[in-house]
Amino acid sequence: MTPTLVSPQNGASIATATPTFTWQPPAGGTPAEYKVEVRTNAGALIWDKVTTGTSATYAGPALANGQTYSWLVIAVHIPPNPPAQSAEWTFTKVP
Numbered sequence: 001m002t003p004t005l006v007s008p009q010n011g012a013s014i015a016t017a018t019p020t021f022t023w024q025p026p027a028g029g030t031p032a033e034y035k036v037e038v039r040t041n042a043g044a045l046i047w048d049k050v051t052t053g054t055s056a057t058y059a060g061p062a063l064a065n066g067q068t069y070s071w072l073v074i075a076v077h078i079p080p081n082p083p084a085q086s087a088e089w090t091f092t093k094v095p
Contacts, residue, residue, distance in 0.1 A: 001026035003034065003054075003073040003086040010089035017063055019091070022055040023073045026084060031075035041068045041090075050076075063093040 004024040008014050021036050036056045038047040046069075047060025063069065072088040 001028050002084040003031075003075050005071075005073065005086050005089050008071075008089070008091045010087075010091075012091045013094045014091050015094050017093075018058050019063075020055055020057045021071055021073070023086060025054060026075055031077045031084075033076045035074040035076060037072055037074070039070045041070070043070075065093055065095045068092045 003026055006022040006024060008019055008021070021038075023034070025031065033050055033052050034054070034056075036049045036051065037045060038058065038060060039045050047058060049056045049059070068090050069092075070088050070090045073086040075084045075086075077083060
């Protein structure tokens with residue numbers, strides 16, 4: 001099972017420079033840890049964070065107004081279970 005993204009919602013416009021990403025754990029158990037990734041619209045990774053919780057506050061390079069970014073969460077399970085990736089959602093930074 002995969003994590004379920006909660007916020008920021010897919011297609012959201014956000015004004016904050018430090019959004020907090022939240023998600024729900026996969027059904028059937030809590031993974032050992034999660035990896036959150038934020039990418040540019042072109043697909044370049046600009047920030048990632050490993051955490052054991054279900055939220056992470058952005059602490060990467062400044063988000064540019066008018067730019068669209070994507071984010072996703074990877075549940076890192078204890079072997080032999082493989083990692084499970086969430087859907088990939090987008091948000092746009094606004095002034």
